[in-house]
Amino acid sequence: MREVLVIELKTPAEIERMHVAGRFVAEVLTEVGRLADVGVNLLDLEHHARGMIKRRGAESCYWDYAPSFGRGPFRNVICLSVNDAVLHGLPHDYTLRDGDVLSADIAVGIDGWVADSARTVIVGTAAEEDLRIIRATEEALEAAIEVARPGNRLGDISAAIWAVANSYGYPVNTEFGGHGIGRTMHEEPHVSNKGQAGRGLKLRPGLTLALEPWLARTTDRIVYDPDGWTIRSADGSRTAHSEHTVAITEDAPLVLTRREPVPPASAGSEPGGA
Template sequence: MVFYKTEEEIELIRQSALILSKAHGEIALLIKEGTSTAALDKRAEEFIRDNGAQPSFKNYNGFPYSLCISVNSTVVHGMPSNYELNDGDIISVDCGVFYKGFHSDSAYTHPVGNVTEEVSNLLSVTKESLYLGIEKAVVGQRLGDISHSIQEHAEKQGYGVVRELVGHGIGRSLHESPEVPNYGKRGQGMKLQNGLVLAIEPMINLGTRYIVQEDDGWTIRTRDKKPSAHFEHTVVVRKDKAEILTTFDYIEQVKKQ
């Protein structure tokens, strides 16, 4: 079942999303060579709880951490660990916040130090594909229009678009209907209506689209072991232009320092 949100509910998701976006900014401060991914997870949980919220991911289906941290060839659902970031790594930080009964969800892939031009382009195109998908999250369009925009932009650059993992509706539950694939055909799928809140999240591989799951039951990697990028916003379908509830502003401010 698809749940359309009232303006009051959207306001609560907006509040959740603000805490989440600020948490991403706090994490960005620590992303540098020599920092362990476990340290990022610890800071995220502290910040979220200090702001009266809960980490959405912690204990979700048994996941033991507040962040999904995916480095280099890890696509999504990577676990924080003692691994220390190295110059040239890329790191996807995926985080969710539960506040006043509602979830928000957002992800950002950071370069660590100096990354290759090839990898830098992957990050740029994946982020661009997110915003192209969001442009289609307006009343009267169809789900396939979002999916097609993401796929078209990424594949035009020769990248692989992960198909097994998708975006989703979000609200009182972290994952709600509908699923939002990052591939699809224009004009297909459900018609979008005002008040539908979606987490749109392209997962784009430098190589082929194929993935494998590690033995831990969570970590998803590219089959060819090439890097993968992941960006995500929580957005509301609106009449003329989608409303983006999460923001990367706090991350970008850190990067300018």
């Protein structure tokens, strides 16, 4: 029996309500990136994010989340993944060191509408190879956003991400990718980070997606930590993760979680990423 996907298209008014959540998610990620410094504990970043969410009257999409792929329930409000960890990093008692690569991922609901975003920053001194993989995920994300237009297909998004990863020489894992988003954090459809252009669901105005290319430097295989959540590259190579919530409109794609731009990155500084 053929599976039927239930996909809810949002009205312009509903997209604007998601945009409210998106602006706040962007604010939290900007603040976490600012605070991530040598000597800062991951639990300090978690508690700061909790305070921001509480003061805003928002709701964490992660707290008590118990999907099939995790050892639930998740009892934190942000995912913090360091170095070879890339997804679902469980905040724990770890003090950031010079040169660490930190990926932060957060999803928040405000008044019943959700936004989800992730970014990767370098703590202290940046190595060029770490800047390079972060740039790859950011460029892959922007390429995916560019083709998120009516009349294109889901495969065009996947192919755009894959093409950028290939251009950098990075392998692509297909076990975890992007997803629909709106009233809840994870909705249909799944958005693979690898695919064929011209294939799959036709994109229509009102479709809202969380697009999230993530890469490991030398492998497409993953392993789980004993905590049942934190996902790492199988060979210990470093990783990066970039994500935005995007609405497909009649005109240009609308990025609901766009952050304020920062100066371009160079070795020894934090990568920008919008």
